[in-house]
Every structure is written in C-alpha cells, then in structure tokens.
Amino acid sequence: MKSQKTRRTCKFGHTFYKSSDCPTCPTCEKLKAPASGFLAMLSNPARNTLLHHGIDTIQKLSSYTENEILQLHGMGKASLPALHNALAAEGLKFKDKKHDKN
Template identity: 70%
Template sequence: METGKIKKTCKHGHIFYKSSDCPTCPTCEKLKKPASGFLALLSNPARNALLHHGIDTVQKLSKLTEKEVLKIHGIGKASLPAFRKSLEEQGLTFKQND
C-alpha cells in the first residue's frame, strides 16, 4: 500500500488509492475519455467542466465568448488553443464581445 493514501473501490470495482476524499476513479476517467472530437483534446478537468455546463459540441462552444469560457471552473488559458483549433476546423469562432 502507498504511504498516506487510502485504498478505495469505485462502483465498477476498480481499486485505486487516494490521499484525499476525492471519489474520482482514475480508471473510470480514462474509460470516459472520448476517442475523437474536440473533447478528446482536453484534460479530464476541462472536459468535465464543459460537459457539466452542457457544452459537448464545438457549435455550443462557439456560442460563448473566450471570457465566458474562462469563467467556467476547470477551464484555464491553456485550453484556449485547443478550443480555437477545434472551432477553426469547423469554420467557427468564439462569440465576439458585444
């Protein structure tokens, strides 16, 4: 057993160790990662943040300004290049400030 970490088992039976109360199973997170599309380019926190806000397509992402996206907890400036690239590939951009 790893020092300072608690052995946990997720609802799917995966065993993992965590040093915090975080219930997130690393194996389940890897299995949830999409194989393609713009969400596959993102880290788990960024992807989960967008999904939590109902943003699962670049079309939905294009309805937000960059400032609005950066206000979402779990999204940082490091995600912006991947977002811009995905939008550009679809002929889209972030919503412009009014």
C-alpha cells in the same frame, strides 16, 4: 509533508489510491473519455466542466466568448489552444467579446 494515499475501490470494482477526498476513479475517467472530437483534446476537469454546462458540440462552444468559458470552474488557459484549434478546424471561433455577458 505529503498526505498518505488511501486505497479505494469504485462502484465498478476498480482499485485506486488517492491522497485527497476526491472520489473520482481514474480508471472510470479514462474509460469515459471520448476517442475523437474537441472534447477528446481536453483534460478531464475541462471536459467535465463543458459537459456539465451542456457544451457538448463545437457549435455550442462557438456560442460563448472566450471569457465566458474561462469563467467556468474547471476551465483554464491551458485548454484555450485546443479549443481555438478545434473551432478553427470547423471554420468557427468564439463569440465576439462585445457580446460577453461579464
């Protein structure tokens, strides 16, 4: 049985419907999405996770191992191809696994 969607309004006046307790306004999320750069290639949860951890540049991303990134709540394997492509475009890659903290 599906949960019933409830009508909500965010603090900026956008009206949206949600079936969960999640307070996130889809319109606000779309408006804050970057237009370019590696963060623009990611889903909102993945982008928000990286930003929450201070990973806002491709150089900062390259200081982590792939495993460290996957361990962050909100990151999944589906984001890895975009991250690998973004790193490669700048001549970078994830940190070597031998430096992995896990």
